[in-house]
Amino acid sequence: MPRPSTPRNSKISKTKTPAGGLYDRSQLLKIKQYMREELNRSRTQFKIRGKPRIYYISYLFRNQHTDRLWGRLGAINETAGRTHNSVYCDVRVGSNRYDNVSGGGLEDNNPQDESVDYINLPIEISKDAFQFGLWKLTDARYREAAEQYYDRKSRELHFVEANPELPSRIKQPVQNDFKFKKFENVDLEYWKRLIRKAGLQIKKHKAIKNSWFEFISHRRQHLFLNSQGSVILQQLAIYELRFHVWVLTKDGEGLSQEVNLIEGDINDLPSEKEFLKILNARIEALLAIRTAPRINSYSGPVLLSPDACGLFFHEVVGHRLEGSRLLSPDEGATFMDLRGKRIAPDFIDIVDDPTVDTYADGRSMIGAFPYDDEGAESKRTVLVEKGVLKSFLTTSAPIPGQRKLNGHARNNLHERPISRMGNLFVINRKPTSREEIRERFIEEIKKQKKPFGIMVKEVLGGETGTGSYDFQAFKGEILSAVRVFPDGTEEPVRGVDFVGTPLSALDSVICLGDDAVMDNSYCGAESGMVPVSTIAPSMLIRNLELQSQDRERFTQYALPLPYK
Numbered sequence: 291m292p293r294p295s296t297p298r299n300s301k302i303s304k305t306k307t308p309a310g311g312l313y314d315r316s317q318l319l320k321i322k323q324y325m326r327e328e329l330n331r332s333r334t335q336f337k338i339r340g341k342p343r344i345y346y347i348s349y350l351f352r353n354q355h356t357d358r359l360w361g362r363l364g365a366i367n368e369t370a371g372r373t374h375n376s377v378y379c380d381v382r383v384g385s386n387r388y389d390n391v392s393g394g395g396l397e398d399n400n401p402q403d404e405s406v407d408y409i410n411l412p413i414e415i416s417k418d419a420f421q422f423g424l425w426k427l428t429d430a431r432y433r434e435a436a437e438q439y440y441d442r443k444s445r446e447l448h449f450v451e452a453n454p455e456l457p458s459r460i461k462q463p464v465q466n467d468f469k470f471k472k473f474e475n476v477d478l479e480y481w482k483r484l485i486r487k488a489g490l491q492i493k494k495h496k497a498i499k500n501s502w503f504e505f506i507s508h509r510r511q512h513l514f515l516n517s518q519g520s521v522i523l524q525q526l527a528i529y530e531l532r533f534h535v536w537v538l539t540k541d542g543e544g545l546s547q548e549v550n551l552i553e554g555d556i557n558d559l560p561s562e563k564e565f566l567k568i569l570n571a572r573i574e575a576l577l578a579i580r581t582a583p584r585i586n587s588y589s590g591p592v593l594l595s596p597d598a599c600g601l602f603f604h605e606v607v608g609h610r611l612e613g614s615r616l617l618s619p620d621e622g623a624t625f626m627d628l629r630g631k632r633i634a635p636d637f638i639d640i641v642d643d644p645t646v647d648t649y650a651d652g653r654s655m656i657g658a659f660p661y662d663d664e665g666a667e668s669k670r671t672v673l674v675e676k677g678v679l680k681s682f683l684t685t686s687a688p689i690p691g692q693r694k695l696n697g698h699a700r701n702n703l704h705e706r707p708i709s710r711m712g713n714l715f716v717i718n719r720k721p722t723s724r725e726e727i728r729e730r731f732i733e734e735i736k737k738q739k740k741p742f743g744i745m746v747k748e749v750l751g752g753e754t755g756t757g758s759y760d761f762q763a764f765k766g767e768i769l770s771a772v773r774v775f776p777d778g779t780e781e782p783v784r785g786v787d788f789v790g791t792p793l794s795a796l797d798s799v800i801c802l803g804d805d806a807v808m809d810n811s812y813c814g815a816e817s818g819m820v821p822v823s824t825i826a827p828s829m830l831i832r833n834l835e836l837q838s839q840d841r842e843r844f845t846q847y848a849l850p851l852p853y854k
Contacts, residue, residue: 308413311355311373312509315470317415318523322468324417325349325515328424333517336432342383342390342439344432346459348516349424350378350663351411357507359481363853364490366482367502375411376703377424378663381431382459383439389458390438391706392445394617394687396816398438398706405430406704452619459686460695462666465520473509473527474556481505481531484562488533488569493853495573497580500536505529507556520665528656528810528821529556531565535573539580542843545784547572547769548750552810552821554654575748575770575782584785585773585836591734591743592788592834593727593774596807598746598766600826603716605754605764606792607633607640609815611673612698613682613689614708615756622755622762624792625679629691632677634796637720640674642683642698644712649808649825656810657712657823659700664707666697676719683709702818710815716826721804724828730801731830735776742773744836745780746788751811765789768836786836795834803828 308317329347336344353375360368382389391398400406408427412419445451485503492501507529514522529552536546549572553559560568594602615621625633634640644659645668662668664686672680681692685699685707699707722730735743748770755763766788772780806827813822 308353308355308373311353311371311413312473313353313415313511318470318511318513320415321351321420322513322515322521324420325351325424325513328421328428329515329517332425332428336428342436344381344383345385345389346380346382346517347428348380348514348665350380351513352376352378353511355509357476357478359478359485359505360502361482361485362489362502363492364486366485369478373413375413376409377411377427378409378701378704379405379424379427379431380664380706381428381435383432383435384458386459386461387457390435390442391458391687392438392442392617393452393619394614395685395706395708396614396618396621399704399816399818401704403430403434403704405434409704453617453690456688456690460688460693461518462520462664462686462695464518465522465661465665465667467661468521468523470523471525473525476507476556484565487562488566491566491569491573492535495577496851497537497577498535498573499538499847499851500534502534504532506532514661514663514665516665522661522665524659524661526659527554527556529553529559531559533569533572535576537576537580538844538846542845543584543841544844545576545579547576550811552656552812554656554658554810558653579770579782579784582782582784585783586785586838588744588786588836590738590740590833591731592831592836593731593743593745594829594831595745595747595749596803596805596826596828597809598749599802599829600714600716600807600809600824601749601752601766602764602795602829603640603826604711604714604813604822604824605752605766606790606795607674608642608711608714609754609756610792611682612709612711612815613684613692614687616682616689617687620757622757624756624762625682626690628679629681631679633679633793634674634677635799636677637718637802638674638677638799639672639715639717639719641670641672641715641717642711642713643670643715644668644698645670646713649823651808653808655713655808655823656821657714659712662697662699662707663701664699666695666699668697668712671696671698683711685709700817700820702820705817708815708817710817710820711813711822713823714825716802716806716824718802718804718806718827720801721827722801723804727801727803727828727830731774732776732778734800734830734832735774742775744771744783745774746771761791763789763791764795785839785841787839789835789837795831798832798834800830800832
């Protein structure tokens with residue numbers, strides 16, 4: 291059959307497809323040119339008589355290529371490779387003094403907004419296709435911004451404007467940073483072999499009724515332009531190696547262990563030997579807690595591992611020091627009036643520093659970013675010093691009592707960037723050795739005449755509520771814990787998570803250890819999921835409450851496992 295021919299009088303523009311989903315330097319320069327042309331056209335020609343004028347526009351173009359492998363029991367079940375282009379467009383109407391953004395932008399994230407339909411851009415580099423997409427997006431964002439502007443004006447007829455003395459936005463310095471680097475190649479065949487080999491280990495343990503293994507590679511190119519003249523290129527990589535194992539107890543309770551290893555450098559992921567060692571240790575821990583007693587509640591001394599301590603400070607302090615929350619009347623603002631006052635023991639400093647790329651052990655910190663998602667240079671920010679609250683994280687919007695900005699605006703996709711954590715350091719001014727912190731733990735158990743204390747060894751994640759409509763509380767999901775008796779003996783326990791309220795929990799901190807550990811993870815909030823790193827040591831708390839986990843029970847399997 292002859293090939294269909296192209297009509298002689300037709301013109302098909304040449305397009306460029308990124309190799310492996312990622313663009314080279316010349317391709318990114320071409321994209322930058324298209325973005326700049328459309329941004330200038332929108333800024334100079336977008337005029338509607340009698341409607342709010344545009345005073346600021348920015349485009350944050352994101353190219354992300356993701357490779358994913360998923361399997362179990364020695365076989366690969368799924369392989370997927372995906373390249374996705376999107377743009378976050380910020381259109382501001384009015385002026386720096388008063389514009390369309392209110393309440394810290396916390397509510398500017400509606401997935402039903404018309405503009406969300408236009409955030410995707412083509413993978414192939416076509417001038418017409420790129421600029422058409424930017425035109426549709428910018429036009430929709432303008433109409434949404436104008437509506438927000440009028441809504442803000444209308445609201446002021448009924449409610450007193452919060453912080454009327456503060457401008458909506460402080461003009462940021464122009465940034466020009468276009469440093470291109472090539473990403474390291476990913477050997478997917480190696481990770482397939484690792485998933486197969488690890489999966490075969492499960493067949494040795496008939497008690498395990500479910501398991502899976504996953505490898506994910508995210509490589510991203512972010513190109514930011516704004517109407518002030520800034521041009522910023524940032525290239526970021528995150529690699530994940532994960533597994534999940536699950537057993538069913540005789541009484542029908544499902545128990546699991548899950549490990550999420552997240553690194554900014556693929557070489558920081560464990561070797562095959564190291565990964566199998568981690569897997570086998572978690573399997574042993576899971577099998578051990580099958581017969582462990584379940585406790586439904588507890589209040590008393592708790593010793594948190596470094597990872598659990600990092601989760602504690604992330605949920606208890608970190609989210610409440612996001613300055614965008616001080617601009618919203620719907621937020622509880624726990625620490626709003628406590629700047630300059632003690633909120634933690636005097637041996638604790640808390641610093642967020644996105645400018646640090648690697649930790650002391652050389653591992654990459656995925657919470658690092660030289661520029662935030664509003665194009666501002668990120669800055670090291672001392673939040674708490676000697677237990678005294680010093681400052682909050684900020685975007686380009688000033689907050690009550692703090693005009694100095696520190697470049698922590700972050701978002702994931704279509705959401706307005708709000709102030710978010712990057713690399714959160716919990717620093718101990720009076721380190722306590724592992725032996726001493728355990729001794730003090732046992733002393734506290736005896737002092738309070740408790741039958742035992744709880745040592746949290748592994749956590750999975752956490753959550754907190756910051757809104758004024760809800761309880762000011764936090765929760766940490768426990769994967770592994772032991773109870774420690776006054777004589778020092780230990781026994782695994784299951785069935786509880788730690789909970790509490792921020793101020794009382796901070797008042798209960800006795801000491802921190804000398805064993806700081808870095809943990810890479812993801813954090814979710816109003817502006818979406820963003821990568822973060824937390825560095826913290828172990829911590830002894832005088833009193834922390836634990837509450838029961840889900841008690842749902844399953845029926846036993848009708849058939850035995852199909853393999854021997």
